[in-house]
Amino acid sequence: MKTAIKNVLKGFGGFGAYLVITIIIPAIVFTAIKNIEFQGIPIGLSQYQYERIVYWLTAFGLLVSGFAFLNYSSPKQSIRKGVFALVQILVNCLYIWSYKFSGGTDVQLTIFQPFSSYYEILQTGTIGSEDFFKAIVNIFLEDFLMLYMGIYFLTISIKIYDLIDFTLNREKIRAERMK
Amino acid sequence: MLFLLLDALQDFVNVMGGIMLFFYPFLSPIGAFMVAWINAVLSVAPQFNIAFYIVICVILIVAGIIINSYWPGDKPLPGDKSSSEGSQYDEDLLEEDSDIDTDEENSYKY
Numbered sequence: 001m002k003t004a005i006k007n008v009l010k011g012f013g014g015f016g017a018y019l020v021i022t023i024i025i026p027a028i029v030f031t032a033i034k035n036i037e038f039q040g041i042p043i044g045l046s047q048y049q050y051e052r053i054v055y056w057l058t059a060f061g062l063l064v065s066g067f068a069f070l071n072y073s074s075p076k077q078s079i080r081k082g083v084f085a086l087v088q089i090l091v092n093c094l095y096i097w098s099y100k101f102s103g104g105t106d107v108q109l110t111i112f113q114p115f116s117s118y119y120e121i122l123q124t125g126t127i128g129s130e131d132f133f134k135a136i137v138n139i140f141l142e143d144f145l146m147l148y149m150g151i152y153f154l155t156i157s158i159k160i161y162d163l164i165d166f167t168l169n170r171e172k173i174r175a176e177r178m179k
Numbered sequence: 180m181l182f183l184l185l186d187a188l189q190d191f192v193n194v195m196g197g198i199m200l201f202f203y204p205f206l207s208p209i210g211a212f213m214v215a216w217i218n219a220v221l222s223v224a225p226q227f228n229i230a231f232y233i234v235i236c237v238i239l240i241v242a243g244i245i246i247n248s249y250w251p252g253d254k255p256l257p258g259d260k261s262s263s264e265g266s267q268y269d270e271d272l273l274e275e276d277s278d279i280d281t282d283e284e285n286s287y288k289y
Contacts, residue, residue: 003251003252007252066240069240078252080246094220149210150210
């Protein structure tokens with residue numbers, strides 16, 4: 001029973017870590033990008049997919065964290081751990097890819113600034129002009145994402161090797177763990 | 180010095196480009212395969228239903244707790260005498276070691 005409690009606590013540790021890495025930090029970053037200001041000039045983030053991005057990150061982040069719980073709570077070098085680690089990596093691929101299809105890799109910043117705002121404010125105290133200066137900045141992170149996908153493919157290969165190793169050397173691993 | 184550094188960087192980039200071109204025929208199908216299976220899974224994933232993912236996450240955690248309470252991984256495999264009788268196993272190993280030592284001693288004598 002003592003081992004079971006230890007395993008579950010380890011699982012919750014992994015779950016919490018992945019919850020922070022996959023949901024909380026990206027959500028904070030995207031919210032910050034949405035509300036960013038540069039030298040007093042408001043940069044209206046024309047990111048209409050903001051909610052879509054946060055939705056997919058939260059959805060797959062929850063799945064990744066759930067499988068992280070199963071992975072970290074499993075005994076060391078067990079077949080169970082091998083299977084859950086492999087599934088976690090596959091779900092991680094979905095999570096990483098969700099950045100692309102939700103639009104998270106094509107961040108577009110749009111800057112709106114009234115042409116005559118300062119003059120009109122000084123003259124009338126209100127902004128009446130409809131002429132706006134507009135600038136659009138696109139940030140493409142797709143290549144970076146593709147590199148990550150390549151790394152994940154290698155990680156999948158390693159996890160499959162681990163699973164085969166744990167299965168073939170099951171008795172030896174168990175005997176060592178019992179010592 | 181700066182121009183030399185730029186040349187060195189240019190060489191480095193050329194080498195990296197060569198490696199990438201060499202691996203491109205292998206890496207490209209791998210990338211296409213990854214994208215294909217991920218898109219297939221994502222086409223089935225429910226959209227704008229966060230409750231579905233929360234329920235799955237809770238199910239995974241509860242399943243993990245149940246699995247660990249029944250199979251914590253601290254019991255030996257059925258029929259595995261060596262791990263269930265750890266002390267006996269160690270004693271057997273010690274005996275084997277002592278046999279080897281005596282054999283070695285005898286070989287030195289001869």
